[in-house]
Amino acid sequence: MNKQVQPHDTVVLIDANLRKILIDTSGKTDKIGGVGVIDPASLVGKTYGEKLTIGSKEFWLLVPSVQDKLQGLKRKAQIILPRDAAQILMHCAIEPGHRVLEAGIGSGSLTIALASAVSPTGTVFSYDLREEFIEHAMKNLTVAQLTKYVTTKVKDVTEGIDEHDLDAIILDIPTPWAAVGHSWTALKVGGYLCTYSPLISQVEQTVRTIITHPFIECKTFENIQREMIVSAHGTRPSFEMLGHTGYLTFARKVLQQ
Numbered sequence: 001m002n003k004q005v006q007p008h009d010t011v012v013l014i015d016a017n018l019r020k021i022l023i024d025t026s027g028k029t030d031k032i033g034g035v036g037v038i039d040p041a042s043l044v045g046k047t048y049g050e051k052l053t054i055g056s057k058e059f060w061l062l063v064p065s066v067q068d069k070l071q072g073l074k075r076k077a078q079i080i081l082p083r084d085a086a087q088i089l090m091h092c093a094i095e096p097g098h099r100v101l102e103a104g105i106g107s108g109s110l111t112i113a114l115a116s117a118v119s120p121t122g123t124v125f126s127y128d129l130r131e132e133f134i135e136h137a138m139k140n141l142t143v144a145q146l147t148k149y150v151t152t153k154v155k156d157v158t159e160g161i162d163e164h165d166l167d168a169i170i171l172d173i174p175t176p177w178a179a180v181g182h183s184w185t186a187l188k189v190g191g192y193l194c195t196y197s198p199l200i201s202q203v204e205q206t207v208r209t210i211i212t213h214p215f216i217e218c219k220t221f222e223n224i225q226r227e228m229i230v231s232a233h234g235t236r237p238s239f240e241m242l243g244h245t246g247y248l249t250f251a252r253k254v255l256q257q
Contacts, residue, residue, distance in 0.1 A: 004045055009044075025041060074140060092192040100168045115146040176197060177206045217252045222247050
């Protein structure tokens, strides 16, 4: 039996250009970019998977995936892209029930990926110095229906970490090396540290600091992605490639090097 939209569901509308718009069906009538004026409650009772006409536009109606939530969020700051978020989840071995800390919430894109991964019994602790960024990110998390898995703090991670026995710590801050020592103390044995930095000079200083602490498996990656266009006439690489956005450095806590 095909599933229908229920009150308080969050749905994703996908247009012909594959643009994704997240809508909370309990929201108020409003003008939504890419859609126009819509009463979200009008979507209740519609069947997931069908194509809807709203105004002069057509949309597919679907249950949002984690990637839909990342691509459909409202941005206030540069986000960690899904391709990098996926590497973070894998290399930090993040699973349901884990306790994870991130520093630098931004627009909440990585927070959404982390909260989805640790649910239904885990927690994401998110630090940021800017209260307005936390407020914006929590609005995105509300639409994604993930706020109950996230605890936020207006706090400088380079001055200390309140939590202990964490499974992973992800640092998306300008000076990650300044929080390496605090991260080692806060992680459980075998827990993972990850830093995201746009500049190789940041990576070098971070790695120099990491190797002075009991960490192993210290590795740095750059993820570059190119789509392949497959058509009836043949296959070619896309002319638009997702190039450099940042470097990911990973390390794992031990008691002795």
